Structures are given as C-alpha cells and as structure tokens.
Amino acid sequence: MLLPSAFHPHADCIAKHLPHLRPSQVKGLALWVGATILARSRCHNAVLGALQSLGLGWHTPCQYLREWLRDGTDRAAPCRVPRDVQACFAPLLRWVLAWWQGPDLTLAVDPTAKGEALVALVVSVVYRGLTIPVAWRIKTGGQAEPWMPDFCDLLDRLDPAVPPEMTVRVLCDRGLQTPRLWAAIPTCATTGI
Known part of the structure; x- marks a missing residue:
C-alpha cells in the first residue's frame, strides 16, 4: 500500500526522531498518525474513514493497519524481526x-x-x-x-x-x-x- 503524499511529512518526521525503525514501520506509523490527525480521532473506524476520504478504500487500509499492529510472527506474512517497542x-x-x-x-x-x-x-x-x-x-x-x-x-x-x-x-x-x-x-x- 502506498503512503498518501499528504502523509510524507509525517513519515519524514518519524524517521528523523525514531531512526532505528525500519521503513515499513515508519510508513505504518505515519499512516496511523496522519489518519488520526485527519480524523481528529483515534477510533479505528474514524481513522479508516479518513483514509477512505483520500480514495484509499476501506478493506486494504483496514488490513494494512491491522497487520501493522501485530508483531513479527503474528502477521499474515510472518516476519522474523520482532518489534521492540521499548x-x-x-x-x-x-x-x-x-x-x-x-x-x-x-x-x-x-x-x-x-x-x-x-x-x-x-x-x-x-x-x-x-x-x-x-x-x-x-x-x-x-x-x-x-x-x-x-x-x-x-x-x-x-x-x-x-x-x-x-x-x-x-x-x-x-x-x-x-x-x-x-x-x-x-x-x-x-x-x-
């Protein structure tokens, strides 16, 4: 899934302040942050509605955001690198x-x-x-x-x-x-x- 151009500044800022994150983690976090700001809500459905207003549909962003929240081995396409939130x-x-x-x-x-x-x-x-x-x-x-x-x-x-x-x-x-x-x-x- 492509990151909407409106969210590129968010991704740049996240990458600057959290340089240890992988590019896919930066992209997912930028998508969450940008959509949360656009929706003015942290509610999952409001975030998806904001992404839908950008023409991204509903199901693809829903699955992408759901997968982004899961740790490596719990994903549909398992990843060997666990997310170290700490x-x-x-x-x-x-x-x-x-x-x-x-x-x-x-x-x-x-x-x-x-x-x-x-x-x-x-x-x-x-x-x-x-x-x-x-x-x-x-x-x-x-x-x-x-x-x-x-x-x-x-x-x-x-x-x-x-x-x-x-x-x-x-x-x-x-x-x-x-x-x-x-x-x-x-x-x-x-x-x-």
Missing part, C-alpha cells in the same frame, strides 16, 4: 523534549486497568494539563505481581533522554509511593513528588 521510549521522550520550553519536566507514573483483562503501566509527560505517554508496559490483569520493578525499568529506559541540567518531577498515586520507587527516581529525576 527501544522507542528514550527517542520518544527526546522528541518531546526537542520542542520543550523551560528547565522543568513533570512525569506521571500511572497504572490503568481495563477491567480484569489488562493493566497498562504508563509513564507520561505532563504538558498543559494533558499527558503524553512516552513509556509503557502492558501486563495481564488480575494477577498478583509487583508493578514496581516495571515502573523502575521504564524510568531507567527514559534516563538517557533527560538532559542532566533538567529538573524532573515524578507524580504518582499514593499507593505507588514506596521506598523502591523513590530509590529509582534519582536516576531519572532530581525531584520526586
């Missing part, structure tokens, strides 16, 4: 910091459950009352396993992207305030809240 975390934070103004950065550490099925452990940048997810880990819900090692690992993965002169504040729910998290924060942050 390799994107530090570059993603660097991308956010490239347009950041000011010496302070606030990160929010938050677990979000989808019923009993899944728990998303997310580290986000707080920006003008909104959050921009920059690191995450998806866990099976309803299991009694500690989250703290995962949050500490996510913060460690973001550490290389944070300039040493930047003051970082970490926000979390009271239930996450443990000595182990406070011990992990100084590697990535100078101030914990």
